[in-house]
Amino acid sequence: MAAYGTVDCGLASLATNPPEHLTMLEESADALLTRHGDVGRVRAYRGKRPGFDRDVWREIAEAGWLGVLVPERDGGIGLGHLELCVLAERLGAALAPEPYVSVTALAISVISAADNAEARERLLPEALTGKLVPALAWRPDNGSDVTLDRAANALTGRKSLVSPVAGADGFLVSANTPDGMAAFWVPRDADGLSVETDLLADGSFSGRLSFAGAPAGEPLFRDSASAGKAFEQAVERARLAASAEMLGVMKQAFDMTRDYLQQRTQFGRPLAGFQTIQHRLADLFIQHRLACASVLEAIRTMEGGAEARVAAAAVSAAKARSSDAGLKIVREAIQLHGAIGYTDEYDIGLFLKRALVLSAWLGNAKFHRRRFAMLDPVV
Amino acid sequence: MTIPLDYNAMPDDAFRRELRAWIEANYPEEKRSPPRRLVYAEIEDWFQALSKKGWLAPGWPVEHGGMGLGPSKYVIYVEEMERHGCARLPDHAIQMVGPLLINYGDAAQKAKYLPRILAGEDIWCQGYSEPNAGSDLASLRTEAVRDGDDYVVNGQKIWTTLAHSANWIFMLVRTDKAAVRPQRGISFLLAPLTAKGVTVRPITNLKGDQDFCEVFFDNVRVPVANLVGKENEGWAMAKALLGYERIFLGTPRLPGYSLNRLRLLCEELGAFEDTAVLDQFTQHRLDVRDLTSAFEGYIEHIRNGGEVGPDVSFLKIWATEVNQRITDTMIEVAGDLGGFREDIAVGNAEVDVMSEFLRARTSTIYGGSNEIQRGVIAKNVLGLPT
Numbered sequence: 001m002a003a004y005g006t007v008d009c010g011l012a013s014l015a016t017n018p019p020e021h022l023t024m025l026e027e028s029a030d031a032l033l034t035r036h037g038d039v040g041r042v043r044a045y046r047g048k049r050p051g052f053d054r055d056v057w058r059e060i061a062e063a064g065w066l067g068v069l070v071p072e073r074d075g076g077i078g079l080g081h082l083e084l085c086v087l088a089e090r091l092g093a094a095l096a097p098e099p100y101v102s103v104t105a106l107a108i109s110v111i112s113a114a115d116n117a118e119a120r121e122r123l124l125p126e127a128l129t130g131k132l133v134p135a136l137a138w139r140p141d142n143g144s145d146v147t148l149d150r151a152a153n154a155l156t157g158r159k160s161l162v163s164p165v166a167g168a169d170g171f172l173v174s175a176n177t178p179d180g181m182a183a184f185w186v187p188r189d190a191d192g193l194s195v196e197t198d199l200l201a202d203g204s205f206s207g208r209l210s211f212a213g214a215p216a217g218e219p220l221f222r223d224s225a226s227a228g229k230a231f232e233q234a235v236e237r238a239r240l241a242a243s244a245e246m247l248g249v250m251k252q253a254f255d256m257t258r259d260y261l262q263q264r265t266q267f268g269r270p271l272a273g274f275q276t277i278q279h280r281l282a283d284l285f286i287q288h289r290l291a292c293a294s295v296l297e298a299i300r301t302m303e304g305g306a307e308a309r310v311a312a313a314a315v316s317a318a319k320a321r322s323s324d325a326g327l328k329i330v331r332e333a334i335q336l337h338g339a340i341g342y343t344d345e346y347d348i349g350l351f352l353k354r355a356l357v358l359s360a361w362l363g364n365a366k367f368h369r370r371r372f373a374m375l376d377p378v379v
Numbered sequence: 380m381t382i383p384l385d386y387n388a389m390p391d392d393a394f395r396r397e398l399r400a401w402i403e404a405n406y407p408e409e410k411r412s413p414p415r416r417l418v419y420a421e422i423e424d425w426f427q428a429l430s431k432k433g434w435l436a437p438g439w440p441v442e443h444g445g446m447g448l449g450p451s452k453y454v455i456y457v458e459e460m461e462r463h464g465c466a467r468l469p470d471h472a473i474q475m476v477g478p479l480l481i482n483y484g485d486a487a488q489k490a491k492y493l494p495r496i497l498a499g500e501d502i503w504c505q506g507y508s509e510p511n512a513g514s515d516l517a518s519l520r521t522e523a524v525r526d527g528d529d530y531v532v533n534g535q536k537i538w539t540t541l542a543h544s545a546n547w548i549f550m551l552v553r554t555d556k557a558a559v560r561p562q563r564g565i566s567f568l569l570a571p572l573t574a575k576g577v578t579v580r581p582i583t584n585l586k587g588d589q590d591f592c593e594v595f596f597d598n599v600r601v602p603v604a605n606l607v608g609k610e611n612e613g614w615a616m617a618k619a620l621l622g623y624e625r626i627f628l629g630t631p632r633l634p635g636y637s638l639n640r641l642r643l644l645c646e647e648l649g650a651f652e653d654t655a656v657l658d659q660f661t662q663h664r665l666d667v668r669d670l671t672s673a674f675e676g677y678i679e680h681i682r683n684g685g686e687v688g689p690d691v692s693f694l695k696i697w698a699t700e701v702n703q704r705i706t707d708t709m710i711e712v713a714g715d716l717g718g719f720r721e722d723i724a725v726g727n728a729e730v731d732v733m734s735e736f737l738r739a740r741t742s743t744i745y746g747g748s749n750e751i752q753r754g755v756i757a758k759n760v761l762g763l764p765t
Contacts, residue, residue, distance in 0.1 A: 004680050005690035007761050016679040258761060273764040278757035285756055286693045293673035321669050366658075373661040378642055378651065 001026060007258075007285070010251055011089050011244060014292050015082060015299075025083055029090035032059055039095040039252065039347050042354075046203025050133075050167025052097040061130030066104050069237070070112045074120075075128050081299045084237070085244035092248025092358075095350055097204065099135075099164035101241040103127070106163075107134035109234035110172050110183065114220040123185060134185075135168035137209055138231055146211050148177040148184075154192065155184065155211040163361070165197050165207025172220070173211070174231060180224025183231070184216040191215065202353040232308070239315050239362045240302060243295050243322035246358045250291065250322075250329040253351035254284050257333040260348075277336065284332055287325035294321040313375040320368035323359035330355040387449050394452055398459040401432070412464035412636065414734055416590045418544035419469045419502045426468055426499050435497055436473050438624070443481055443489065444497045450623055451682040461632045469541050472496040472503035475620055476549050479567065483608040483616050492569070504572075506536040506550030506594060507617075513538075514751050516551070517561040517614065521596060523552040523568055525603070530554075530568065532576075532599040542592035543581045546572050555611050567613040569605040576600075586737045623687040626678070628746045629694025631671040634702040637735050638667050641709050647726030650712050659708055666701040670694070689759035692752035699742035699749060706736040 001023040002008035012022045036056050045051050060066060068084045070076020084105065091100050108127050111134060114120040126132035137159040140146075146157035155175055162171065170187040186193055192214035197205040221227035258281060261272040271277050294317055301314035330352040334341040341348050359365065386394055405428045410417070419426065429435040437456045439445020448456060477496060480489050495501040512519035521534025532552060542548065548570050555564030572579060576599040581589040608616050641660065650656045674694055681687060709732045710717040722729040743749045757763045 004685055005688040005760070014676060016676060017683070258763075262763070270764055275754070275757075278761075278763050279750070279753040281761055281763065282693075282696075282753040282756040285690075285761060286697055289690070289693050290669045290673055290697065293676050294669045296676060297669075297672035317665055317668055320665060369658065369661045369665060372665065373657060378646075378660065378664075 007255075010086075010093075011082075011247060011292055011295065012086050014289075015296055018082070022083070022086060026086055026090060028063065029065075029087055030094075032056075032063060033090065033094040033096055039350055042095045042097045042203065042350055045097045047199055049205075051164065051204050052099060052167055054130075054167075056096070057098050057133070058130045060098060060100065061128060065100065066108060066130065067128045068104065069109065070124070070128065074112060075125055076112070081237070081240060081302045084241050085247075085295060085299055088241040088244040089248035089251075092245035092354075093252040095249070095252070095354055099133070099167065099204075101238055101245055102135065102163045103133060105238035105241045106136035106138075106234045107172055109237055110136055110220070110230050113226075113230035113233065114183075115222050115226055116218055116220045119185060119218055119220050133164060133167050133169045135162055135164050135171050135207070136231075136234060137162045137171040137173045137207075138235070141208055146173055146175040148175045148182060148216055149213070150177065152213065153216045154213040155186065155216050156213060157211055159209040159211075160207075162207030162209055164205070165195060166205040168207070171209060173209070174227070175216070177224075181227050181231075182219045182224065183221055183227045184219060186211075186214055186216070201356045202350070204357065235362065236302070236312055236315050239319045239368075240295070240298050242358055242362055243291075243298070243315075243318045246322040246326040246355065247288070247291055247295060249351055249354050249358065250326040251288055253330050253333045253348060253355070254281075254288060256348055256351070257281070257284075257336050260337055271336075280332060280336065284329050287328055291318075291322045291325040294318040309375050313372050316363075316368040316372040316375065319363060320365045320372065323365040323368070326355045327359050327365075386446055386452055389452075391451070391455060395455050395459060398456060399463075401434075402459060402463045402465065405432075406463055406465055410466050413466045414731060414738070415586070415588050416541065417466050417469075418541055419499070420544065422466050422468060423499065425466070429468075430497055430499060435468075436477055438622075439473075439477050439481065439493075443477070443493050445477070450684075453624075454678050454682060457627060461630065469502050469544065471505045471540070471545075471549075472501065472547075474624065475505060476503050476547075476569075478620055478622070479549065479607055479616060482619070483567070487604070488569075488607065501547050502541075502545040503547045503549060504539050504542040504545035504592075504594075506539055506548045506570075508538045509535060510537050514748055517565070519551055519553060519565065521550070521552050522556070523554050523566065523601070525554075526600075528603050529600040530603060530606070532568070532570065532596040532601055534596050536594040536596075537582075537591075539579075539592045539594050540590055542572065542579050542594050543589065548572055548594060549607075551613050551617060554613075558611065562614040564611055565613040565617075566610050567607040567616055568601055569607060570596075570599065570601045574599050574601065584737075585740060586734060623681055625746070626674075626681065626687055626691050626694065629670075629674060629677075629691065629696075629698045631667055631674050631698060633739075633742060634663075634667045634670065634698055634705055637702050637705040637709070637739065638663055640730055640732075640735055641705055641712070643728050644709060644712055644725060644730045644732065647728050647730070648712065656708075656712060663701065663705050663708065666697075666704070670697050670701060673697070689755050692747075692755045692760075695746060696749050696752050696756075699739070702742055703739045706732075706739040710736055 002013045012026045064077040065087050067076025068079050072078040088101050111123050127134050139161045141158035141160035144158045146155050173184050173186050192212045194210045196208045262270050264271050298314040298318035301311050333348050337348050340346050436445035437448045441447040509519050523530035523532045550568050551565050552568050554566040558564030576597040578595040580593045582591050645651050713732050716723045722731045
């Protein structure tokens with residue numbers, strides 16, 4: 001683990017009193033991911049289903065990462081948000097195409113919280129071992145949401161912005177019922193479900209689901225309140241973890257750019273020797289440090305048992321900062337690379353595209369600044 | 380004689396409570412959060428109260444009359460002073476001269492100067508910058524030439540904060556013009572401002588205040604006994620004096636204060652009805668919030684025995700530039716009143732718009748300009764070529 005304050009430090013190095021296992025977690029994550037290739041690995045999956053490597057997914061599952069927040073008695077490894085974020089950060093730095101944050105923070109969080117024990121015990125082990133890739137479908141599509149036809153116990157309506165989608169084996173779907181919100185598990189090949197995909201900038205997919213009388217099965221939660229709470233918690237976790245993933249993306253893009261500028265010679269000296277370049281790199285370093293601080297603050301707040309509103313405000317602050325900082329760094333990274341940065345062949349562009357997707361996902365910076373102001377109003 | 384308390388052995392909370400209670404009971408209410416640096420005469424009562432309590436010099440060792448605080452307790456001391464809005468004292472002697480003499484001074488110098496500093500009998504100012512030696516301090520040219528038992532000093536210092544209310548100056552002077560590197564020919568000298576040949580001229584700043592001065596030396600005779608440490612070794616001592624306290628250049632207090640003023644202005648003007656203003660304000664809030672998180676993270680690192688590295692510059696850069704952006708917004712929100720020189724009356728409040736805007740200009744310049752700080756990050760953190 002890098003020493004505090006050095007150029008190499010990330011979340012684990014900057015965390016206050018980090019647990020001893022954090023270094024090991026960080027190192028084993030880097031080792032697992034680099035074993036399968038460098039950041040260019042993502043190219044092979046762009047626009048292709050399922051969009052990631054099932055073997056890598058299995059290894060991630062074997063390492064226990066999918067159950068990082070799941071209690072040990074339920075088959076997880078029972079760690080906290082700091083560990084979730086360090087893992088997300090390492091996946092971000094590797095530009096891993098595997099949908100770790102969405103599956104772990106969104107889908108598995110909800111499955112793990114389900115109070116329908118039969119459904120939980122059926123789905124959770126499958127999900128934790130990587131055999132089943134679940135996705136959370138919680139966003140209505142243009143105002144049209146999914147509703148439960150109680151008589152037929154079937155779902156009708158649409159969901160959007162579902163992730164993962166191309167490699168998902170089924171969906172945890174929120175639906176309106178006369179008693180409020182309920183959640184159901186719908187396998188991908190269920191009758192009455194059609195899945196469409198939209199290609200994202202980084203080559204991954206976003207999903208639109210149409211339900212036309214798809215069988216709903218048993219609800220995962222006994223009442224609307226517990227379902228709502230589980231979904232909210234999952235979304236906050238995912239926003240936090242996505243912010244951490246962005247930390248990895250921005251830091252790796254920054255490091256690549258710094259290395260490039262030290263090697264690239266013009267006018268008889270390395271570009272990194274020019275003060276105009278040095279000051280811009282210093283500004284990008286500052287952005288990364290601020291984003292780390294903001295994410296660590298959100299982790300502390302989530303871990304510290306703060307009331308939901310306070311935790312949500314901290315998460316919004318982190319998502320806003322990491323989105324802004326990430327986009328700033330990758331934009332500057334392209335400019336500082338010059339023409340080579342605009343080629344598809346050179347890796348730096350992969351960071352730009354991942355950052356664009358991550359910053360827009362689950363609310364961009366502007367959305368989260370306004371949400372912060374709403375959750376923690378000045379007057 | 381009472382045995383001095385070992386504050387470092389106290390639990391943090393107890394230490395904080397004791398400080399807080401005493402500050403609240405003793406700090407003059409009307410002097411909370413003053414808009415400018417106060418001179419000694421304006422803050423003498425507080426200075427003397429701290430002095431009598433033995434709390435004037437938190438970082439000095441106990442045997443020299445300080446509190447002997449280690450970094451973690453020192454941080455609490457500063458936090459509590461800032462929290463209450465205590466004015467910054469004329470503290471060059473406490474921050475710099477004390478540590479300089481304690482580390483490098485001889486026995487006679489310690490015995491002569493330290494008690495007078497603690498008693499408020501001597502007020503010191505810092506003679507570093509010169510007209511042609513600002514960011515490039517090592518190029519300084521104020522000269523001290525040995526003549527018998529004296530040095531004869533000629534030259535000029537500038538941006539000397541509060542020199543007009545001080546009676547002593549600790550200064551860097553050139554004692555070897557032929558040194559291979561300019562840093563090698565510099566010495567630390569202590570000079571009375573009452574000496575013949577010294578002229579102090581206050582400089583009016585953009586706010587209209589006189590915080591800093593020019594100090595001229597015209598054949599001023601300073602005894603060789605006033606040399607601190609060895610001749611030509613002043614530069615290394617000056618660098619060593621930059622301790623962990625420099626983290627406080629990046630305190631969130633300054634932008635936090637400006638943010639509160641901006642909030643008051645917006646509330647009184649009803650400006651939060653305007654979504655664009657509210658968005659801008661929220662951006663500033665988050666800028667200060669994330670600075671606070673980063674600052675507190677760094678403080679924790681120091682508390683846990685960590686070093687202050689060159690990366691600490693990022694706090695100063697961000698704190699001061701956020702502060703400036705907030706005051707830019709104050710001017711904008713003030714609208715037609717944005718050009719008023721005095722505090723502006725809005726609703727039930729008076730807001731120091733211009734004063735805050737102008738004050739914020741200095742913060743990116745002092746303590747190592749932000750350009751210098753970026754250079755420090757580039758070279759000493761990012762490892763970019765010099």
